[in-house]
Amino acid sequence: MRRVGLAVLTAAVAFGQAGPARPEVDTEAAERGKHIYLQFCVNCHGNLAKGTDQGPDLIRSVVVLQDREGGKLGPALIGLPNHKRDLTKRQLADVSQFLKQRIEETSKNRNAVKPPNVLTGDAKAGQAYFGAKCAACHSPSGDLAGIARKYDPVTLQQRFLFPRSGGRGAPTPKRPQVTVTPASGEPVTGALERIDDFSVSLRDASGEYRSWKRNPDLRVDVVDPYSAHNELLDEYTDADMHNVVAYLETLK
Amino acid sequence: MRLPAFIACAAAVFAQGLLDPAKLSQPLGDSWPTYNGDYTGRRYSALTKIAPHNIASLSLAWVYRANPGQGAAGAGGNASPVIKGTPLVINGVLYLTAPDHVWAVDARSGREIWHYAWKSKGGLHIGNRGAGVWGGYLYFETPDCNLVSLNLRDGKERWHKPICDLDQFYYASAAPVVAKNHIITGVSGDDLDIPGYLESHDPETGDLQWRWYAHPNPGDPEAKTWPSVDAMMHGGGMTWVPSTYDPELNLLYFGTGNPQPVIAGKARKGANLYTECIIALNPDTGKLVWYFQPSPHDTHDWDAVQTPVLFDADIGGQRRKLLAQASRNGWFFVLDRTSGQNLIASEYVKTNWTQGVDAKGQPVPNPAKEPQLDGVLVTPNQGGAANWPPPSFSPTTGLFYVSAARAFSVYYIYDDDDKPEGWSGNDRGGFSETMLEAIDYKTGKVRWTHKWPANGGTRSGLLSTAGGLVFSGDTGTNLVGLDAATGAILWHAGLHAPVTNGPITYELDGIQYVVAAAGDTLYAFSQ
Incomplete structure (x- = not known):
């Protein structure tokens, strides 16, 4: 087998038999585990358990990933210098649950926890762009009056770029x-x-x-009905996109 | 290609019912014995019975609806399977897969012969690309990280071996590829920052022969394409689309997936080798022979796993051993497959993310088009200009066929931490239009395009034939036959759902069949 020497460094090396599916995180146990973590672990492994110069990343730790109720974590702590070795079985299970919770959060972070801030453009420049490219079909005092009261900034951005896919909370798009x-x-x-x-x-x-x-x-x-929007996709600069959002946001 | 000695010898001892390995290097006719039909990945059949002048008489021969059985799937299983894999056809029997399931079906009638259900322990059940066969044995991967071997004759399990770890958020979906006495398996999973790898297993025992990681060894010159050993060792590069193989050069070719973290690349500055690469490996040793990187430092989830298609042809006035890929990032590449030297690099759809190509022919990403906190408009979108559905190459027309998409989306960073993990961002929204493109391999220029009238994507693979045809699903629910030279539509059949796999063709008893999957159903057509 290739790269035997590398094996110790690589996260994926030890499989054994494929284990049972990952159990659901016990949120109450995770909350208890968080307090233990903050007391004994946070200084070296960091607030988010991603590691620091003093201690490794625990979200990427194979021991933690494969742990069930502290069964691997406990022996690992005993084998490491300067680690808390007298945690009870329940405390170990709670810390394990806290780390599992962090892992699950990381594994789902393709979904935004809060909307991105897309209001970084220049509203005046956006107004000029609107006048040149959009005003033939749209009016700030007509169809777009109060549009910023209806939609959050991310939806505004998505709506003018992609009116057919619309963004969250958007009305049913017009059919061709x-x-x-x-x-x-x-x-x-x-x-x-x-x-x-x-x-x-x-x-x-x-x-x-x-x-x-x-x-x-x-x-x-x-x-x-959206063909003009589709054709503009090849023309927009990212600055145009941000400026137009900033302008639309003024239409309260 | 000249027939290697081991194949010629083995062919003599393979009895009826077993796969004669010589079939894997012969023009496709009465069988479809591996994921891509043969080792080349061309999905080009030598059959000519169905041709432009008579395709109008192609009609339904049989329908088979895959039934997983009640309660068979176990954790994470699907009650209604979707057939994304390419079936195999060996000695008149068709073998198809879905996550946790294999069915053997009479290729003449569509009648079920046996069904094998794996009791799952979990894993992402997003799809299964198919099976591999060696002699009298079938191999497939399960979402919960096992390589399972069955008897071809009755579907009874011989053994199963772990090939990845659910706890580390891996899962398995690739079709194993058989090269000599190696069962090549790939892995999937990009929720966490884990390394991709490819493995080879013994066909008799399932024991591991070697594992190749999609990253350099610490200290290798290529390791400098990462800021740290830690980032490199957790840098992704999954191997979820089956390999192609050149028996004469004894080289295995496959693509690697996206680097990790997927969207937020600030803590992995550099090209991030060997993610997003076309890789050539020696299948006996797992040793890297060469690489070419279609998407250096990818931050858009544009896995470069699209089938590396092999053919020998003239280019620049010289006969060469070539490899072509229409990559997810919108670029088409032709390489010399002996060395990895780039010969053609061109856009097959218009993109907006590069600053041209470097001296090796690799696109240079524009840093301004990396995902941003306030969003950046990028084309192609995350789904890509092409994805896993297999392309086709016809040596008759010299055209490379790909199901292509022109799509836009906005890429956002969600986590501005100095050490992002997982994805830490995503893309949203989108306009897309989908077309079937025929690319001239000599120039990289698109010779003809057929844009599907309805917007939206397609997940259909492609098939070309010596009869002068190309088969594809459209964005609706049709299986369509086109003139391979011109793109003119010659035939179609309306199915109950969109085509979901790569169509195949085979000839039995003098009858040529064309088979495609739509959801849980296989449709077979003949004349």
């Missing part, structure tokens, strides 16, 4: 409109229901569902 013109017959316009290379369907103004099998003689024209 489609006009279908048969070789012989009148054009029919309505809200696009579904389209692929082989069929197209719509719901017309009366609410009637209509569908056609596509062929070269059937003309299909789709108009996406």
Whole structure:
């Protein structure tokens, strides 16, 4: 096997039999464990258990990751100099639960705990950009009046960039409109229901569902109400994006 | 490619019912014996019965709905499996997988022969890419980190071996690849900062033969692409898409995934080798032969795991052994697969994250497009310009086919700590449009594009044939056959759900079948 010498340094080395699924964190035990951690461990391993110059990262520790109720943690502490060796079985289990809680939090931190602060732009520059690129369709005293009261800044950012995906709390996006013109017959316009290379369907103004099998003689024209937004994605600088958000935030 | 001696000898002793290893190096015909059909990753079949002039008569032959059975899945299992793996076809039997499950099905009729259910202990059940076969034995990975071997004949378990650790947040999803007497297994998992690796196991016993980590040894010159040994040893680089293999060069090729922490890269300054790399390994030793890095210092989750496709062809007036990848970051690369030398580097969709390429042909990331606290607009998005669904290459047309997406999103940093861990950020939102692209390998230019009319993604792999066809799922629920040279649509079948795997083809009793999965169902078409 390659890299035997490296094995001791590498987090993933020791598997044994794959163990049972990770148990749920006991939050009450974790809270008790936190107090023990703050008393005996925090100076070297840090507030978040990510380690310091004095002690290693415990979130990345294989002993901690594989621990169940202190069963590995206890023997490890006994083997380490300058560590608390007389914790009771329950205290060890509580510390283990606290560390497991930190691990679980880390493993889920692709989700924001609080919204990012996206208000870093220049509102005046954003207003100028709006006047040049957006004012043909939108008005701060018309459709966008009070928009900043309806949406938080992150949603504002997402809404103007990606109106179809919208951002959290956004209304149902407008559907594309489609006009279908048969070789012989009148054009029919309505809200696009579904389209692929082989069929197209719509719901017309009366609410009637209509569908056609596509062929070269059937003309299909789709108009996406958000096409101007989509085309701007290639034009925005990041400064434009931040400036426009800052401007929209003034529309209270 | 010349047939290596070990394959020629082994072929003589393999009885009916077992996989003749010579099949793995032959043009695809009556079988589909490994994840990509053959070792090259081209997903190109020599079959010609179904062709542009007669594809209109292609119609449904059979349907098989995978039934996992009640209560079989165990922890984390799915009641309704999604078939993302590519089935194998060996001696008239089709083997398909979903997380914790393997089914053997009559490839002529779609009738179930046996079903194996693994009692799971957990792990992320996001998908299973398929199985590998050596002789009379089948191998597959389970989400709870086991390599399981079954008898091909009856689906009875022979043994299982741990290949990763659930406690460290690994899981397993790759299709094992059989190269000589090596069962090559990959691993998955990017919730925590753990190293990726590739393993080789003995086909008889399952014992570990070697493990290759996706990071250098401390002290290696490449270790300087990390700020510290600790960052390097926890730097990710998962190996979740199956390898390709050149028996003549005896080199195994695969891509490595994103570095860790995934989004917040401030505590891992540098290129972060060997994450985001195309890797060439010696399968007998696990020794690195060369690497090429499509995404140095990635901060966008753009795993460079897309299938490295192997073919021998003329380029620059010279016949060369080539490797091509359409990478998740939007760039198409052609390398000399003997050395890793870059020959072509070009965008196959427009991107906004690079400052050009370096002397090795590797894109240079623009630091301004790394994720920011207030967001940064990036294309492609996290899903990428391409993802795991396998591409195809036709030596008949000289075109590399890829299911490509043009997508934007905003990348945010969520944790401004000096030592971020895990992800510490993400992307949000998005506009995307999806298309089937045919890329000229000689120039890297897109020869033709078919944009699917409805926006949204597709998770369909691709298949090309000597009959002059390309098969793909669209963004709706159709399996589509196109002219491989022009991209003209020639045939389609409406399924009940979008295509979820790489379509395959095989010929039995003079009948050519095309098989694709949609959710939990396999659809077979023939004439």
